[in-house]
Amino acid sequence: MRAIPLTLISAFSLMLVACSEPESQAPKQEAKPAEVDVALPLQHKLTDWDEFTGRFEAIDNVNLRARVTGYLVEKKFKDGQQVKKGDVLYVIDPRPFRYELKRIQAQYELAQKELDRAHLLRESNAISQEEVDRRFQELQITEASLNNAKLQLGFTKVTSPIDGKVSDSYVDVGNMVEENQTILTRIVSTNPIHFRFEGSQGDLLKYIRLDRAGQRPSSDSSPNPIYIRLMDEDKFYHEGKMHFVDNVVDDATGTIQATATVNNDEGIIYPGLFGRARLLGRANYDGILVPENAINTDQDKKFVYIVDENNAIKRQYVTVGNLLENDLIVVNKGLSGDEKVVINGIQRIRASGQEVTPNMHELEWKPLNVLGKQASTDSEKLTDTDKE
DSSP states (O other), X not given: OOXXXXXXHHHHHHHHHHHTSOGGGSOOOOOOOEEEEEEOOEEEEEOOEEEEEEEEEOSOEEEEEOSSOEEXXXXXXXXXXXXXXXXXEEEEOOHXXXXXXXXXXXXXXXXXXHHHHHHHHHHTTSSOHHHHHHHHHHHXXXXXXXXXXXXXXXXXXXXXXXXXXXXXXXXXXXXXXXXXXXXXXXXXXXXXXXEEEEEEHHHHHHHHHHHHTTSSOOTTTSOOEEEEEETTOSSOOEEEEEEEEOSSOOTTTOEEEEEEEEOOTTOOOOTTOEEEEEEEOSOSEEEEEEEGGGOEEETTEEEEEEEOTTSBEEEEEEEEEEEBTXXXXXXXXXXXXXXXXXXEXXXXXXXXXXXXXXXXXXXXXXXXXXXXXXXXXXXXXXXXXXXX
């Protein structure tokens, strides 16, 4: 067996000792606090616009009926056309009514002559005053019949009672139509047009309290503005005014009916179409806003992270309001406006009290243009909000 040199064993031993030194003897580097982006909440004059879904309805909706009995001899409109009030739409055979008018006209002329003769005879006391009164009464009865005959003849021309769009004809020429029974067609007004929707009890109470506080007039007494978009539109192009709020809350649904009047100069809106409306809510108030991504959720509560004067994280619970089109959200309660709110880097936060390195940013207000062509640079128009 060959002997191992002593010097080689010693060197090997020193290597083992060096490798077995605990790592704890190496110098430590302290962890750097996590970096987060913070900003002061943005303060701005706001106007809230609450959203509702509703349906358009014609202001005037008329089922046109025949007012005399007779045969339909003429139709004077094209199905679906626009008509004006007073336009003749149908003609009922007028000949029987002309003949009746002539007959009663002759009776009236005879009654007039008999009354004139009675006045002459009365001057010579040839007849009694009672006879004069009787002939006068006969003249009045005949005159009433004459006026009615003229009216009946006039009803043979069926006219439109409103301006609007006519449907197709329900009765063909040649058919018999009956007085006050036969529906000839339907006419609906199209400009302006009503927009009918329902609001909740909460909406109603909110508007009442805003009215009492002088922050928003009630739609019962003021034509508050409303803007509506159709299902194929991305902006609220159609402007209107509030017209009516019902006087009761529906027992079954817990909602209340409301109606707005909307311009329809271009004729795009048809009765029966659905629309999405924005109604003036709270106007011209000082709002506190933070980015939507700064809002966190703890079960049913909302909160933001803020950084205190010691650069420590603190959880602040808030009550949020409407989300704006520029991704800012209104904070109704919980912030005063001078807090450093964490807007980025929330995923680096582990717990309240954690020390962080804040990077200060400034929030920028981006103008809104959510009401389509009606929007302007006015602050009230620029701060339209969605209803969550």
